[in-house]
Structures are given as C-alpha cells and as structure tokens.
Amino acid sequence: MARDGDRWNADQYLKFSGPRFRPGLDLLAQAPVADPASIVDLGCGTGDLTLAIQARFLKARITGMDNSPDMLAKARKHGADIDWVEADLMRWTPKTPADLVYSNAVLQWVPDHPTVLRHVAGMVSATGGLAIQMPRNFNAPSHVLARETAAGPRWKDRIGSALLRDPVADPDVYYRLLGDLGFSHIDIWETEYLHVLEGDDPVLEWVKGTALTPVFALIDGQERADFVAEYGAALRIAYPKQPDGRTLFPFRRIFLTARR
Known part of the structure; x- marks a missing residue:
C-alpha cells in the first residue's frame, strides 16, 4: 500500500484494523471468480486481507505484492504459504496472468487511472476477473482540512501540493474503462461507512x-508536530466527540468488480 519509497508505518495503519479491513472483506465477498487457481493481491500491506483471501480460496496460489518493506515485514510474520513480493505496482507484473486480481485501497495512490487499469488488466488471465476498492472521500472534511492546512503560509512552499485532491473518478468512467479493456459482468457500487471510532483524536490517528503519509515524507521533527497540531485542531471541530465519547467518521468508498 505504499508508493515513492517506504513512508508507511504498519503499526499506525493497524490502529484501526477493524474498520480499515471491513471494506476489503466486503470486496472479497463479491469476488467475480468462483474458484480461482491463482490470485494476486495488489498492495497487500500487512497481509491480513491476503490471509482472508487464502481462507476463502484454499486451493489458490496467492501472491501478495507491496512496495513497503515495513508492511511486508508484518505480512511475512504471518508465516502463511503466500508469495510476498516487494515491487512497484506500475513496474511489476506476475509471472503468469492471475485468475483474480484483488486490490483494496491502493489504486487511488497511483495517477492516470486509464493507464493504471490497462496495466492491471494485463495481469488478469483470459477467463479471470478484477476486484477493486478505492476511497472516494477526498472532498470530506478530513481531506479538505488537510489540504487547507498545507496551503497555509507556513506550509504551502513545502507541502502545499503533496496531498491528493480527487484521484478517483466517477463510477461511469470506470464502467467505460473496464468495458474498453474487454471486461464484462461489470458491477460498480458505492458505500459510505459510518466508522465509530474510540479514543482521543481518532480521525487524526486514522489519517496519520x-x-x-505524503506530508510525513516531507517534514519531520518539530515541523511535523506543528503541522499535526494545527490540522488536528481543525479536525476536532469537524469531527466532535459524541455524547458517548466516540467519534463518527463517515467514509465513502467505490467498489469495482468485473471479469473477462
């Protein structure tokens, strides 16, 4: 789940493993291939969802690909019979096309989705399928406030353009792209999860x-602490604690499944 070097912190990512992994499990439940012999998990991260894939398709040969050494270190600790590969998504293809290519919350990090999907489609066998999930909440307060903070006078020259603005297209765009790539049985839907988070500043801890991660790749030490404090104050207003002490975090996602 990483790009541009290893700026990912697996322990930070896993703080909200339950709500983070739920969309991936929902995607897996709608896998478009009933009995794949081979599966690629693009951007496998810590490998927890790769294990869920293995549990669902016990006979499949599974490859988990990521370009974060920290994430893959966690994945390898599972001890599962899975081929873990460190690689850049746009520079890697499996040795042979896979019957199912699964990608959970990864492709939003890669620009130019027509090119991305063409590359990913090349990983799919002649009778195989795709299962993709991406966040589509880049206009939510969590992201808008990050961009506004980064555009402030102290930060704009350092990190003003580092944050993603809206990398994920409308559903009809993906329908046409997948059709042009030779896929049929295309199913696209959106879900807005209402994550109920515990603890202090949980939305801030989530986005950390x-x-x-693009901000943390550019600033460290006191600068990072100052940015986080400024942004965190805005988040507390946008996502106040409920009377029961929990914080509600709406999160919209798009799901794509298709097969040849």
Missing part, C-alpha cells in the same frame, strides 16, 4: 496512517 494513510492520508498524511
């Missing part, structure tokens, strides 16, 4: 593990 994902959306803020």
Whole structure:
C-alpha cells in the first residue's frame, strides 16, 4: 500500500484494523471468480486481507505484492504459504496472468487511472476477473482540512501540493474503462461507512496512517508536530466527540468488480 519509497508505518495503519479491513472483506465477498487457481493481491500491506483471501480460496496460489518493506515485514510474520513480493505496482507484473486480481485501497495512490487499469488488466488471465476498492472521500472534511492546512503560509512552499485532491473518478468512467479493456459482468457500487471510532483524536490517528503519509515524507521533527497540531485542531471541530465519547467518521468508498 505504499508508493515513492517506504513512508508507511504498519503499526499506525493497524490502529484501526477493524474498520480499515471491513471494506476489503466486503470486496472479497463479491469476488467475480468462483474458484480461482491463482490470485494476486495488489498492495497487500500487512497481509491480513491476503490471509482472508487464502481462507476463502484454499486451493489458490496467492501472491501478495507491496512496495513497503515495513508492511511486508508484518505480512511475512504471518508465516502463511503466500508469495510476498516487494515491487512497484506500475513496474511489476506476475509471472503468469492471475485468475483474480484483488486490490483494496491502493489504486487511488497511483495517477492516470486509464493507464493504471490497462496495466492491471494485463495481469488478469483470459477467463479471470478484477476486484477493486478505492476511497472516494477526498472532498470530506478530513481531506479538505488537510489540504487547507498545507496551503497555509507556513506550509504551502513545502507541502502545499503533496496531498491528493480527487484521484478517483466517477463510477461511469470506470464502467467505460473496464468495458474498453474487454471486461464484462461489470458491477460498480458505492458505500459510505459510518466508522465509530474510540479514543482521543481518532480521525487524526486514522489519517496519520494513510492520508498524511505524503506530508510525513516531507517534514519531520518539530515541523511535523506543528503541522499535526494545527490540522488536528481543525479536525476536532469537524469531527466532535459524541455524547458517548466516540467519534463518527463517515467514509465513502467505490467498489469495482468485473471479469473477462
């Protein structure tokens, strides 16, 4: 789940493993291939969802690909019979096309989705399928406030353009792209999860593990602490604690499944 070097912190990412992994499990439940002999998990991260894939398809040969050494170190500790590969998504293809290519919360990090999907489609066998999930909440307060903070006078020259703005297209765009790539049985839907988070500043802790990674790649030490404090104050207003002490975090995602 990483790009541009290893800026990922597996422990930070796993702080909210339950709500983070739920969309991936929902995607797996809708896998478009009933009995794949080979599966690729693109951006496998810590490998927890790769294990769920293995549990669902016990006979399949599974490859988990990621370009974060920290994430893959966690994945390898599972001890599972899975081929873990460190690689850049746009520079890697499996040795042979896979019957199922699964990608959970990864492709939003890679620009130019027509090119991305063409590359990913080349990983799919002649009778295989795709299962993709991406966040589509880049206009939510969590992301808007990060961009606004980064555009402030102290930060704009350092990190003003580092954050993703809206890398994920509308559903109809993906329908046409997948059709042009020779896929049929295309199913696209969106879900908005209402994550109920525990603890202090939980939305800030969530985005530290994902959306803020481009910022953390550019600033460290006191600068990072100052940015986080400024942004965190805005988040507390946008996502106040409920009377029961929990924090509600709406999160919209798009799901794509298709097969040849």
